[in-house]
Amino acid sequence: MQFKLIYISPNGTTEKTTQVLKNIIEKDGHAVEHINLGRGEYRQDFGPILETINAADIVGFGAPAYHMDMLESMKMFLQALQSAGRAYQFRAFLYLNYGGITSGKAFSNTAQVLEALNIPVIGAMKVTAPHFHHPDPFPTKTTEALIGDFYEAIKTKDFAPIATDRQQELFAVQKKRVDLLYPLVHIIGKKRELPITIKADRCKSCGKCVKECPVGAIRLDDVATIEGAKCIHCYHCSVACKLGAVAVPVEKLDTMIQLNKRIIGMESPLNAIYY
Ligand SMILES: Cc1cc2nc3c(=O)[nH]c(=O)nc-3n(C[C@H](O)[C@H](O)[C@H](O)COP(=O)(O)O)c2cc1C
Known part of the structure; x- marks a missing residue:
């Protein structure tokens, strides 16, 4: 088969x-x-x-x-x-x-x-x-x-x-309450997406983040630039960049996950x- x-x-x-x-x-x-x-x-x-x-x-x-x-x-x-x-x-x-x-x-x-x-x-x-x-x-x-x-x-x-x-x-x-909460959770989730900041002084325009972004949301100008409308907030760019040029406040992600675990449960x- x-x-x-x-x-x-x-x-x-x-x-x-x-x-x-x-x-x-x-x-x-x-x-x-x-x-x-x-x-x-x-x-x-x-x-x-x-x-x-x-x-x-x-x-x-x-x-x-x-x-x-x-x-x-x-x-x-x-x-x-x-x-x-x-x-x-x-x-x-x-x-x-x-x-x-x-x-x-x-x-x-x-x-x-x-x-x-x-x-x-x-x-x-x-x-x-x-x-x-x-x-x-x-x-x-x-x-x-x-x-x-x-x-x-x-x-x-x-x-x-x-x-x-x-x-x-x-x-x-x-x-069952998740069905009721779901639209709300989604709206809150969108609002709480974390900012992704490109540090221009660290970016060497190597293009690794551009190549690895799963939705093609990054382009290279003088430095990498993220197109907000395309970004799905998976934060992989921050993992891909080994120069520390893509900053994401991951500790906030952990807090958010803890909160979701409390609200939704495992x-x-x-x-x-x-x-
Ligand atoms: C931004 C973000 C949001 C996530 N949201 C959820 C979620 O709502 N529920 C859940 O069970 N796991 C969530 N996860 C955990 C991922 O599903 C888990 O890490 C998964 O292994 C990621 O798959 P990947 O490595 O193939 O990208 C989230 C992870 C990230 C980074």
Whole structure:
């Protein structure tokens, strides 16, 4: 069978999950193409991916949770799938890397889009992963085992769509109040996006941040300049720049996460597979 793993991963953990999955699937004798939506020409143009997506039997959509949802770029890709107005023949699964706080919203939003497109969902997996400025190892042995279990589970049922009752589980938002709070949380989240400052005296115009920004939101003038409207606030530019020219108050990010953990609460279980 032909698999495609289409993913976005500003800070690299979803990419690592993708790599583990790819190895497992290839070892099982299938062909796997992996496509990073945040690299190269794909950042601006999903056209070539949409042209060939139907060649796959199974497509895995991998994204991290950012701001209580699947990361913007994945949502944009799913919208492009919708706008292309084609009939899709492949089956899909989802995988989410996250900090443990979306209360199911990231899955339910994405699964709903796939359902609207009549794309059968065969499974889903959520994996906890560290924040970019926390140097915890990833993937852990537990994560690798979970990914292996996930593949075995969907393979054992011959990649059949999720049964209706299990689908309810996937679509469920764990805390009902999140559905009510969600629009508010989103507005507050937008307002609390952290400022990203380019320090002109440190920037050597090397272009690393331009190359690595997953949405192509940075251009090089005399120094790097961020286009506010395009920026998705993943803060990867601050990680990519080794000259310390991109400043983000990460301690505020930690405070915000702590607050979200208190308001929303952590998902339980943190790691899970659905099939
Ligand atoms: C700006 C930002 C916002 C985030 N928002 C959430 C969130 O709302 N819920 C959550 O569970 N994790 C959240 N996370 C944690 C990420 O989902 C987690 O670090 C993930 O591993 C990132 O994936 P990546 O390394 O592929 O970019 C956030 C991380 C960042 C940097």
